[in-house]
Amino acid sequence: MVQQDPALALDNQICFALYALNRAVTARYRPLLAELELTYPQYLVMLVLWEHGGDGEPARVSDVGARLRLDSGTLTPLLKRLQARGLLTRQRQANDERVVRLVLTEAGWQLRTLARQVPGRLICGLDVEPQRLIALKQELRSLLVTLENSEPSA
Amino acid sequence: MVQQDPALALDNQICFALYALNRAVTARYRPLLAELELTYPQYLVMLVLWEHGGDGEPARVSDVGARLRLDSGTLTPLLKRLQARGLLTRQRQANDERVVRLVLTEAGWQLRTLARQVPGRLICGLDVEPQRLIALKQELRSLLVTLENSEPSA
DNA sequence: TGGATTCACATTGTGCACAATTAAATTGCT
DNA sequence: AGCAATTTAATTGTGCACAATGTGAATCCA
Incomplete structure (x- = not known):
């Protein structure tokens, strides 16, 4: 159970944090969007x-x-x-x-x-500072641009 | 083409930033992981x-x-x-x-x-400050915890 | 002790993602 | 004009995600 290699520790992978949060957020949307089918x-x-x-x-x-x-x-x-x-x-x-x-x-x-009601209802149920979400969104978008403008080298 | 409702603008959705970046990051991993099949x-x-x-x-x-x-x-x-x-x-x-x-x-x-070589090679090809990625990871993890500990209310 | 409940996993079905291929239409080039 | 290259979608096949249901095993407990 002792992790010998920090580089491979799941909790150190940004990719996993991204993957898990994305699915969690999608899951939050699901009941709201189900109303719209x-x-x-x-x-x-x-x-x-x-x-x-x-x-x-x-x-x-x-x-x-x-x-x-x-x-x-x-x-x-x-x-x-x-x-x-x-x-x-x-x-x-x-x-x-x-x-x-x-x-x-x-x-x-x-x-x-x-x-129209979906975004508001989602944020409401989230109970997180709107500023924090806006900052995160900017950071995510910035990284997306960086990724899309750079070669998928090595 | 004029967006009348900012709440529904794609670029204002955190969820989309998360969704798009997650897929972009996964795409970066793909060729590296393909070597491991x-x-x-x-x-x-x-x-x-x-x-x-x-x-x-x-x-x-x-x-x-x-x-x-x-x-x-x-x-x-x-x-x-x-x-x-x-x-x-x-x-x-x-x-x-x-x-x-x-x-x-x-x-x-x-x-x-x-x-073992995968994480390093991915970060390398990313050309982004490691500090920035660590901060982002922390923020993503923190939000995941918040989401998982709160009811999926309306 | 026996019957209901819960647990751990498997199965089925739907809907993405994405690679690879196909097909038809348009454009470019000479 | 005529042929190659490009463009735009559709198709096929594989592999997740996840809801819903099924199955057998363990547990609870009156």
Whole structure:
């Protein structure tokens, strides 16, 4: 039981802290999102589509993928499930049959009203200084940028 | 494209920063762990088993689960894959047939030698102040504790 | 002691993630 | 014009996560 190598101690791995907290936070979202009948990744996709708006050109699958860092292998079936629920339509672009445009339906937009309550309710149940969360978010985002802009060397 | 509700803006969600960074970090580990023919969750399980040591009683499935916050639905197939690779054995405890004890094989222990290089190589390729990572890790761990000790209220 | 409860793990089913491949359409180049 | 290269999604296959349920074993306890 004596750990001989601090470098391999689980509690010393940042990656594990990140992994465990991410799952714990997702678990917090789950009951809230269940009221919207959304999974957590589905919720993120809806955030992107709501943010993209209904005025300009509809978002493409690759737009959503670029925003969330997810590929079509993940998004295609997820989007089909959202479509099956009537939250959006997937239509091939006329002048370029390769691209699929994602258009929110009325139901998709209406879900936004319910979703508005989610962030607040989550923070409430958390009982943590908002400042602390904002600082953490900034740090996480900063590290993400660093990681994405550097080669995955050695 | 104009975001009308800051509360729903993707970039304001801590959860997304956490989710995206976690996947980016896991992606960094992937090529390193591929040399050991381990996935990231498999690597975490091996860390637990190495840490548990070979002197006392072998770890139970539930011990690993408690440490990693994973249930048997995730661990059972994962452990069977590690067993199929010859890294460990799974044996029912004689005096309590409910319990499965996990014993590392010689190959399982030898893999530890290779694994020792992983954390260092990852940090190296990261090019971030170690202090910053340690501080972040502490913050993540602290929040995990807070989350686990509070009710998942509304 | 016997019956209900709890415990430890396994199984089943759904939904991500991601690598690798495929396929169709567009663009670039000469 | 015509062919290669690129772009955009979809498909296939593997491996987590996790809810729900099942199964057998141990425990509680009236």
